Amino acid sequence: MNFDDYKWDTVIEAKQNPFSVGLKQIAEYRDLIFLFVKRDIAVTYKQTILGPLWYLFQPVFTTVMFIIVFNHVASLGTNDVPPVLFYSIGAILWSFFSSLLTVQARVFYANKDIFGKVYFPRLTVPIAIIFGELLKFAIQFGLFVIIFVIYVINGYGSFLSLKLLFLPLIMLWIILMATGLGLMISSITTRYRDLAKALEFFLSMFMYAIPVVYPLSEVSGKLRLVFALNPITAILECFRYCCFGTGEVSLKMILYSVGWTLIILFGGILLFNKNEKVFVDVI
Amino acid sequence: MGDIVIKAENIGKYYRLGQINTGMFYSDAKSWFSRKIGKEDKTLKIGENVGDKTGFWALDDINFEIEQGDRVGIIGKNGAGKTTLLKVISRVTAPTKGHIGIKGNVASLLEVGTGFHPDMTGRENIYLNGAILGMKRAEINEKLDEIIAFSEIDEHIDTPVKRYSSGMYVRLAFAVAAHLDSDILIADEVLAVGDAEFQKRALGKMNDLSSKEGRTVLFVSHRMNSVKALCKNGILLNKGKIVLRDEIDKVITKYQSNLYDVKSSGDLSHYNNEFFDLLDFRLVGKDGQELSQPIENGDKAFVRIELNMKKIHHAFTAGYAIYNADGTQMFWSYLTDDYDEKNNVKPGKNILTGEIPSHFLNEGEYYIYFSSMLHFIQWLVDPEEDAPCLKLNIQGGLSESPFWTIKRPGVNAPILKWSIKSDSERPTQTE
Numbered sequence: 052m053n054f055d056d057y058k059w060d061t062v063i064e065a066k067q068n069p070f071s072v073g074l075k076q077i078a079e080y081r082d083l084i085f086l087f088v089k090r091d092i093a094v095t096y097k098q099t100i101l102g103p104l105w106y107l108f109q110p111v112f113t114t115v116m117f118i119i120v121f122n123h124v125a126s127l128g129t130n131d132v133p134p135v136l137f138y139s140i141g142a143i144l145w146s147f148f149s150s151l152l153t154v155q156a157r158v159f160y161a162n163k164d165i166f167g168k169v170y171f172p173r174l175t176v177p178i179a180i181i182f183g184e185l186l187k188f189a190i191q192f193g194l195f196v197i198i199f200v201i202y203v204i205n206g207y208g209s210f211l212s213l214k215l216l217f218l219p220l221i222m223l224w225i226i227l228m229a230t231g232l233g234l235m236i237s238s239i240t241t242r243y244r245d246l247a248k249a250l251e252f253f254l255s256m257f258m259y260a261i262p263v264v265y266p267l268s269e270v271s272g273k274l275r276l277v278f279a280l281n282p283i284t285a286i287l288e289c290f291r292y293c294c295f296g297t298g299e300v301s302l303k304m305i306l307y308s309v310g311w312t313l314i315i316l317f318g319g320i321l322l323f324n325k326n327e328k329v330f331v332d333v334i
Numbered sequence: 335m336g337d338i339v340i341k342a343e344n345i346g347k348y349y350r351l352g353q354i355n356t357g358m359f360y361s362d363a364k365s366w367f368s369r370k371i372g373k374e375d376k377t378l379k380i381g382e383n384v385g386d387k388t389g390f391w392a393l394d395d396i397n398f399e400i401e402q403g404d405r406v407g408i409i410g411k412n413g414a415g416k417t418t419l420l421k422v423i424s425r426v427t428a429p430t431k432g433h434i435g436i437k438g439n440v441a442s443l444l445e446v447g448t449g450f451h452p453d454m455t456g457r458e459n460i461y462l463n464g465a466i467l468g469m470k471r472a473e474i475n476e477k478l479d480e481i482i483a484f485s486e487i488d489e490h491i492d493t494p495v496k497r498y499s500s501g502m503y504v505r506l507a508f509a510v511a512a513h514l515d516s517d518i519l520i521a522d523e524v525l526a527v528g529d530a531e532f533q534k535r536a537l538g539k540m541n542d543l544s545s546k547e548g549r550t551v552l553f554v555s556h557r558m559n560s561v562k563a564l565c566k567n568g569i570l571l572n573k574g575k576i577v578l579r580d581e582i583d584k585v586i587t588k589y590q591s592n593l594y595d596v597k598s599s600g601d602l603s604h605y606n607n608e609f610f611d612l613l614d615f616r617l618v619g620k621d622g623q624e625l626s627q628p629i630e631n632g633d634k635a636f637v638r639i640e641l642n643m644k645k646i647h648h649a650f651t652a653g654y655a656i657y658n659a660d661g662t663q664m665f666w667s668y669l670t671d672d673y674d675e676k677n678n679v680k681p682g683k684n685i686l687t688g689e690i691p692s693h694f695l696n697e698g699e700y701y702i703y704f705s706s707m708l709h710f711i712q713w714l715v716d717p718e719e720d721a722p723c724l725k726l727n728i729q730g731g732l733s734e735s736p737f738w739t740i741k742r743p744g745v746n747a748p749i750l751k752w753s754i755k756s757d758s759e760r761p762t763q764t765e
Contacts, residue, residue, distance in 0.1 A: 054433065062435050062436075065433075085471075165449045168448045169424070169444070169448050329427060
């Protein structure tokens with residue numbers, strides 16, 4: 052009988068569809084995704100006294116620093132949004148993006164022992180990372196909501212706006228962008244570790260190149276165009292716009308950024324798929 | 335003939351050699367660029383096939399079929415491609431060419447305890463490890479008690495595994511793996527862990543799984559008696575190619591007859607290290623001359639090791655490990671077993687001679703591996719890892735007694751001292 056005459060459950064070949072995500076298989080491994088999330092969270096705070104409270108310290112201290120340095124010392128505006136709100140959401144969003152990106156960028160390297168010994172759909176790991184980071188974000192965002200409510204009670208604006216409904220979409224947007232970028236970097240770093248080193252340095256610089264600690268409206272002239280060309284700018288501005296109703300967003304900027312997000316996402320999946328089959332041999 | 339559950343066709347796996355660094359990036363980029371613009375790839379030399387100097391084929395044109403319920407042992411020397419083959423079948427790494435079809439789900443145990451996290455408890459790790467190996471949560475729930483019972487961890491199950499002894503760790507890890515419900519089980523040396531008692535139990539469990547439950551097993555091990563106990567059929571690999579696919583006994587015999595032979599090869603420089611050069615390794619008789627085989631059981635044989643010592647280390651020792659034809663280890667013998675002898679290794683050329691006692695081993699073929707280490711520090715030449723090997727063939731001469739002339743049951747055939755005390759002083763009357 053010929054090879055193709057059999058009904059195989061699995062066929063292992065040198066080349067497989069580079070864009071296939073294998074959603075069905077991933078769904079079968081949902082228990083594993085759940086356990087990975089649980090492990091990552093449990094392990095981070097085992098043998099600590101404050102446990103998950105650590106999630107809250109980071110945005111609180113960052114916000115305080117931002118207010119002192121950028122609002123008071125550098126006198127940057129906040130589009131008339133109370134500085135506490137403006138900087139805290141900036142800090143939370145930026146920490147979500149950069150931390151998601153950093154963790155995704157280490158996916159292969161950090162899991163090389165498991166990947167080298169057992170097969171399971173590799174994308175379960177990046178997916179578990181997304182959920183883990185989202186949980187952390189949810190706790191921090193909860194803090195932001197509480198502060199927001201306090202401000203509203205004290206007479207600042209209103210938060211019951213339909214625009215809030217867009218927030219989950221914007222979150223998805225950030226997730227896809229950070230994950231796509233992270234997967235690209237992690238795939239390349241299996242061969243050339245330089246990129247992992249560069250990322251750390253780059254991310255700490257990059258925060259100042261996007262409107263995290265200031266609104267886009269503070270940037271003027273030719274520099275403005277450069278900022279608008281950065282696809283991450285639109286995401287941050289959109290998020291703030293939906294929260295506070297101020298900021299500069301245009302449809303053009305959004306479409307431009309979404310376009311980039313899709314390109315990066317597919318690039319990330321392509322590289323990831325190409326890499327997951329052979330990275331064991333080069334790492 | 336049963337159903338075919340695994341079929342491999344033309345499997346090849348190519349590994350590139352050399353370091354990955356700037357030079358590699360440059361040549362990567364150059365060859366990529368050449369290919370993109372449709373020019374000849376200049377990084378390949380003219381007439382060079384992939385696989386010349388830049389790399390090698392760890393698996394080369396592998397074809398086989400495995401039937402439902404078969405238990406196949408994959409054997410071969412280190413570097414023969416055994417582990418690579420298992421990795422390809424278990425989808426850890428992709429083949430460079432060819433394809434494999436698999437029916438049913440595969441559980442691969444290239445290692446036990448994959449994904450165990452030291453900070454998590456035994457129970458948490460059972461779930462995590464089980465899920466990594468492809469078990470569903472409900473399945474694990476169902477088997478949890480069985481797994482814990484098999485592992486004998488009992489009350490420590492809610493303690494982080496970093497506080498486990500290595501034995502407990504291994505037992506727990508194997509317990510999870512042994513309870514996998516898969517149609518095909520792929521295992522690589524997993525039995526080479528834990529103490530002897532545990533290994534026996536693990537082997538028994540593996541046997542149950544395959545014989546009673548009709549599971550297909552692919553098993554790699556250096557231990558011939560494990561392979562023999564577990565497998566019906568075997569595949570012998572050498573340098574990435576299948577040499578023989580037959581019943582396990584025939585495959586093991588073929589493997590052992592093909593082992594490293596000093597006389598034919600003569601080149602031992604491969605084993606040189608910072609402490610010594612291995613100049614010679616051979617069997618000699620009482621007269622110091624080359625041993626003519628087969629020898630009789632009553633003859634003494636000596637293992638003669640010639641070393642050029644380059645560096646003296648207080649924990650240095652050398653000797654041999656001897657195995658019978660089943661792969662059972664008979665014993666180890668080292669220069670330092672007799673403590674004073676140790677002082678005799680001096681810088682420069684040393685000849686060590688180790689006696690193989692007469693009237694001790696049974697009739698049969700034995701394999702003697704060179705072995706050297708820094709005691710409790712590191713192996714210099716691990717007898718289990720492709721060490722140079724000598725064959726010793728013992729036939730006849732089992733004893734002087736007319737009552738014992740043929741091979742006896744048992745692994746050894748020693749002649750031991752007996753004494754007798756009788757009540758009567760009278761001379762014995764024979765019938």
